Amino acid sequence: MTDNLFNLHGDVLAAMRRGPKHFTKLVFVLSEADEPADTELSHFRDRIAAAGPGDELSALWHRTLTTWDLAEQADWSTAPPRTDARRTDTYNRLGFGADLRKALDEAVPVFKEPGPTVISKEFASWYSRDSAAARSFYWNSYEQLLRRKGWSDAAVAGLDEASHAVVERLSDPTRTEAYGARGLVVGYVQSGKTANFTGVAAKAMDAGYRLVIVLGGTLNLLRGQTQRRLDMELIGQENILRGADPSDPDALVGIDYQDDEDWPAKFVTHGHRPFNIERLTTRDDDYRSLRQGIGALEIEKREKHLPLYVPDNLHRAAARVMVVKKNKSVLTNLVKDLKKIGPILREIPTLIIDDESDQASVNTSDPKKWESGRTQRTAINGLISQLLGLLPRAQYVGYTATPFANVFIDPSDGEDIFPRDFLISLPRPVGYMGVQDFHDLDGEGTAEETHVRGIYDDTGDRLQEAMDAFILTGALKLYRADRGVPEGPFRHHTMLVHESVKMDDHADLALRINTLWHQAGYTSHEGHARLEKLLADDFAHHADADLPTPSAYADLRPYVSRARQLINSGGNPVVVVNGDTDRYFSQIDLDFDRTPNVWKILVGGTKLSRGFTVKGLTVTYYRRTTRQADTLMQMGRWFGFRPGYRDLVRLYIGREEPLTKTQTVDLYEAFEAICRDEETFRSQLSRYAALVDGKPQVTPAQVPPLVSQHLPWIKPSGRNKMFNAELVEIRSPGQWVEPTAYPTDGADLRHNAEVWRPVLDSLGSIPVTLTCSSIEHGRNDSYEALIGTIDHAALLKVLRDLRWSAPSLFSPHLESLITAGESGSGIDDWLVITPQQTSARRTEATILGSRPLSLAHRVRRRGDLFGAISEPKHRGVALRVAGASEDSGDPLVESLVRERRGALVLYPVVESEPRLAADGSIDPRHMVMAFSLVAPKSSAANGTSLVRFRTIDSGRKDFAIIDRPDDGA
Template sequence: MTISNQKAFDSILSMAQNMLRLAAERAQSPVTPEMIEKELTKLSIMMEDDFVLVDRDALVDELIRRSSRTVGENATLSSGEDHVAWLDAERKKGWTYWQRYSEYMEARIPWTALDALDVATDEVLSQLEDPTREGAWDRRGLVVGHVQSGKTGNYTGLICKAADAGYKIIIVLAGLHNNLRSQTQVRLDEGFLGFASDGEDRPPVGVGLIDSDLSVRPNSGTDRTNGGDFRTANAAAIGNISPEERPWIFVVKKNKTVLERLLHWIRNRVADHVDPETGRKLVTNLPLLVIDDEADHGSVDTGENAVDEQGKPDFEHEPKTINRLIRSVLHHFSRKAYVGYTATPFANIFIHERGETQEHGPDLFPAAFITSLAAPSNYVGPGRVFGSASSTPEDLPLVRPLSDDEFQPWMPPRHKNGYRPRWQGEDRVPDSLAEAIRSFVYACAVRKLRGQGSKHSSMLIHVTRFTSVQNAVVNQVAEYVRDLKGRYTRGIELENLEASMRTEYQETFLPGMQGIRSALVEGETLEDFSWADIRAVLPDVLSDIRVREINGTAKDALDYAENDGTGLKVIAIGGDKLARGLTLEGLCTSYFLRTARMYDTLMQMGRWFGYRDGYLDVCRLYTSQEMVEWFGHIADAAEELRQEFDNMVAAGATPKQFGLRVKSHSVLTVTSRAKMRNARAMQLTYSGDLLQTIVFPNRKEDITANYNATDRFISALGPSTDLNDQHFVPQGQKWNGHLWRNVSALNVISFLRDYRTHSASFRIMSPLIADFIEEMNKDRELTRWTVALIGKDSGPDDKPHRKVGGCSVNMLQRKRTTEHADRYSIKTLISPRDQAIDLTEPEWRAALDLSQKTWRNDTDRNEGKEPPSEPRGPQIRHVLGEGIAEAGIPARRERGLIMLYLLDPEGAGVDELKDADPVVAWAISFPSSTSERKVSNSRYIANSVLWGGLNDWVD
């Protein structure tokens, strides 16, 4: 599509989108294909010249796609301390920067997403202070988004609104590398400044093409060139800033030299007051907004002992350099707001909320607010790519898991700088990487045939952090691409290659596309193509592909802007510079072997997350089986964090009350040890948790020992009732199994001490759980238990019932997920309804009501399209622990629930379990509690708020 054609397409799209929004509001119904045709017919008369340049079918497809998008609901924890509410409709009248940014975004995102952006930026801005408010004020918050989900677009909108409201100095902290800083500056040129900040001419771009009024142009103290960061020359040229001037923006790296220059300029050219007590230079007439992009990276103080053992701040503490300089910048303004943006807040929640020094001011703990952004329905993130830690490979259609022997002979997990990768003794790519490159070639071909040839398409290869090794990989990849190109353009020695690629495309790639569409694509019709179609465009596709090395020493760059008309087709090979923040436009294929062991580092490396409208089905991720497990575990950890967050929001808590636990993996660490100075491997509570066994030993003697322990446990319980004989069974539900009520805690503790959990189990350590129950008994909690033995409740009953403790039950089928030599791992054990066993009807309905209130309609959380029709586990545990006073529902903290299951060893897919006893699995649902009873566990990490206790925050 030419530039003029694209301009016409965008113009029609923007107009049509607005007309459809009004038509849908008038009809009080969703947009239909008939509505789209009707509005386009009107526009074809009004915009006749533009319609000649565009493909009407493509317009219809894009409008159908956009009309099907939804956006979930955000959630915010906030503190009203020293905050005056100020943002209302009257205050927003006449806002220029937001209006033109909104208009600019109309052609780029669905109106539902634009409306959501408006709501989200209002929500964050309202948590900041009115910039016109007199006196000193300080608001610090955190916005938690999703990896590659549009955080830059969100904070660009926030910047526009903040500038409209009267914030005069806006500083954007944009990563640690020049290319990321430059990329951010380009985005802000387009969305806020309205001109290209790379020369004296400063031609209009983005919003500047919508509003050409030079009198409203903001000022920029930095530019988009690679060396365009804040320099001494900038400081001299800017001079002094007055409150009457249009706002100034500075897009700077988190770099010691740059931040020191900026701080020097603030002290010597901007400050208008000196604090008579401390002698500190202050800016009192210019309100400041600091946006900290990737706030968990570089900004967190990793110094030791910011707070002593009693929780008191050490005012003489010396923070680490970047943290110190950011805090110092804020400390020189009497009116300031700081907003951190991150998708991985694991490091930020470990900041001690009392950390403060006299010289640098408070630490960056988000004391004012934490906002969790919901993802639009077309966002593809960890929850959809990896499911959970227990998802099987067949559940993950985007992922091609690699066995160790498919990459380790070429790139061992541990190698040194200077290592020379070899495959089968030759200087070439391994077969799995060659397959991935061909997958990218097919993706480019399909996109070209779909009319997306002028769009960017990228492939990521991330296998080592050493630049010398990256260079060797670049040479191998470039040679393989040259070979493919040479054969297809010259027809030399092509017959066997073409035959194998035809088979690969028809039998693997094409069915993979169809599987992805079935599992993940909605609201789109994506066309398939025959091998003949693909073959016809392969020479051109291969000729367009470029191989780029992206690291600190390479001169290559991802020059997307220079290729806007034709679309850059690039294979990007690198390490840290590709790992965080840098956007790979049109990313289709990823080959990822990096073995970082930290939640936040791994998640940020997930460049493959994001939006893939029109081509999700051609995307593929090649990574190790171990990484698939790790990412699944991280997805679980992130969801646990969000669930905890939602419950705190429902309770009206503040960030200071946000006691948070984060899963700790047996191999992974949550974030770097340095960032966890304020976290303690510590005293643990299971209150409010669901624990379930999903990892089992595969030795027959261990299986038998657990079966015998269960047999003794159930035998001691006495007669059971039918599992359908509950206090309340919702209409249409039927159960298979046995139920015991008012079982003593001693019986449960004895069982847990007898049961052998596997050492690789991330959280389930039976003796520790038994210790916890004993501790809670001292406060008369978890003293009476409900025990359920649960069998398969639907489907053909073709397996014989097995007896345990004299009770007959049919076994569940649970196939193993990943092959391990020492264990049997399964998918999630329990059914969602199981935690509701033996609730009273009022409890069940209260838990359902709370589940619906905390439902965010967030696709990446795998919540489903509709609000839940059954209560969810976290909300059940909350209702049991807290009760609902207004509904007359008392707390039942004395009641625990343990659910027992027999898994069929023959259906496990594990050779070692043939002829074994049934595998006993169990789950425990703990009601929430305010008890301070804890047990020691080095596998769980808690932030300072939790280990400080929730009752200490009243000063």
């Protein structure tokens, strides 16, 4: 039975991907005899119910049902994917009864984790499931390899769906008119983006793309790692060896994997292939020029009088693949060579995959410095633009975990890489260890207690403790491997130390770590006592109950000795990974693929902080500061997959690190803030992803990405990547907000006074005394004021109608009040406070028939901008009413406090001695209705601050990128 099943597996699975049919129409091998009775539902039900672990029939149905559950587009079901309703539709089409449904549901639970979020333009349908199945050689090979690597059915089906979503949005490679799609795929740091673009490349080549250019980061380290991954999992042995005589040992000497630990056993083999893949770069050699001559890209056509993209030519031609570094000289050589190739260049369906697309690829030149309206581009951006121009059939797909720089690209720049066609946010993968595992974002849980060890001034640097944790976790891995943990043996075991980007600092730190190591006494009684205490106090307390962990240190002690020997191999536990070649770096070639075991403490900066996978990473010691969110996020190498040892992962991180001479920052808090920024971005995409009547609501160019900034000191990206960013919201619950950009035109001033009339009418007629005791400042602020209340909707109408000398300065605050009003934890109403002077020199006036109000004298300091409007003594009460401070000590003030109430302080301002009419009124054209406000601290999740940005579209300057669906105006 097993042999028959495997022989039919590919055909059966391909047929079943097209959707379920009635069981009697499906051909399954249920016994070696292959009797007709084998296809009876009763027999099948009995087989499924009796199936044990490893049963091949059960495995096939597990695979197939999961594929149907996850299919994003299913013409046989209107139910959403990943739901019980979708599974019910499947069973109905199969004709399964209740007993069989129950048996299958127990064997194959519905996978309900979220799928990818897609924002897309409408596109011509050319890559259906049928057409994909018809040409799927390299994809099928890749899929089978992933299963051999231990990927679950859900993980493979999820990758299938996500990569299909990319390829179907590319242009049909056989299309007559040239079109180049632009897209962006957003993943998580260390979450498997390479697997996704490998799947995309496999499917694209199967479909007819014949030139694949992978821009593999800016470092040789990352480019080489990416080349090897594609060679191993996609290109395969036959294509690597193509042109060499396998029987000739001398011919194989030049193969770049002859000293690779995994060659050839773990490199995919293809056998007979429908077309070859030719590598234009190798593991060690980046693109210099076409070694085989320009003819390497002069693709031979079977029908010479017809274009290459005609199916008879296209599907018989070999594909070319190159992995190139984003380096000026490398890309210049590539562009130079392509220009020599001739007319066929315009016929080649090309896929450009840009790994880490927010790095180097984005144009960071300042638009204000462009000459005579001409776009000036930075080097790499300009070369990518040239590539796209030379290859009109080139599709560009960027991949990144930090997309902020990419979404700030001008959508109207047709030669740039803005994802105008699609933007896909990949889901958090199953088994991935990410932000939720290190931060208790909902305020509950034990993530921080389990994995995070803070470095404070009063804890000392904890470096020795981190090193102890490293040797102890190495011993625990060896202990588990000896007891049959499926993920063992653990080939690599690493610790990352990241404090600085400076090479001199790396050398000093390596020397210090080396000294600490040799003074740690890991063979002495004191050293073992220290490790025993760490095991008892930390690792035993947080150990995974499903994994073997010794109850006594004595059982672990032999493994400690073995771990120490592995880490100290060569006499040095430290490897410096940077551009220098000092004596520490020369001790070992940091190549996780060619080296049998890397058990080392890695000290580095940039080379270890973007894209490059640090394998076996278990202990991280991190203290480097930066003001850029995307840079900080890319340093989170501790995110990733940790099978068999996720409970051992520890992060030692600075909680009081100097940012300036007078300011310290909490790096753990910073990571949490930027992770919230990222999740906010993803949730904004989800808001617009649902189709309406089968069509996209909006395109990527219309979506306001609303990139968030939860901490004021850390920006979403570098300043040179944010020239095209517009500030749209400043959410500051519980914080004093004081606008100063009021108009000067008399008509505008009168308009504003008219707008404020409902607020003035809400004020009481008798002044009250408000008091707020400030223990912190040792003050007891007290003043008289007229007060009243106004509901949030009424105040929003006032604020929306105001005129400003610089509207953009207040609009981000207004946007936050609008969104707060929409949220469940928003704002009900506002206490309006109009301070009244008691001095004999006070000036009072009525405004448009209001009660007499005290006028405040203020002056403009910079152009149309005032200096300070408010008085410090007025702030305490407002902050208390908004829930941003403790008890005021005043019963009246406390009676005014509400959970969802904000405070607004109104100041009628004059800039010179006022001229009052005989009835005591003032002409509104000669005064400014100024104000300050404090939104309730409860009006945002966790009471946190937030800043959000969106992209400026130069082609749509006169209106917002997208209308708010609930504006109503």
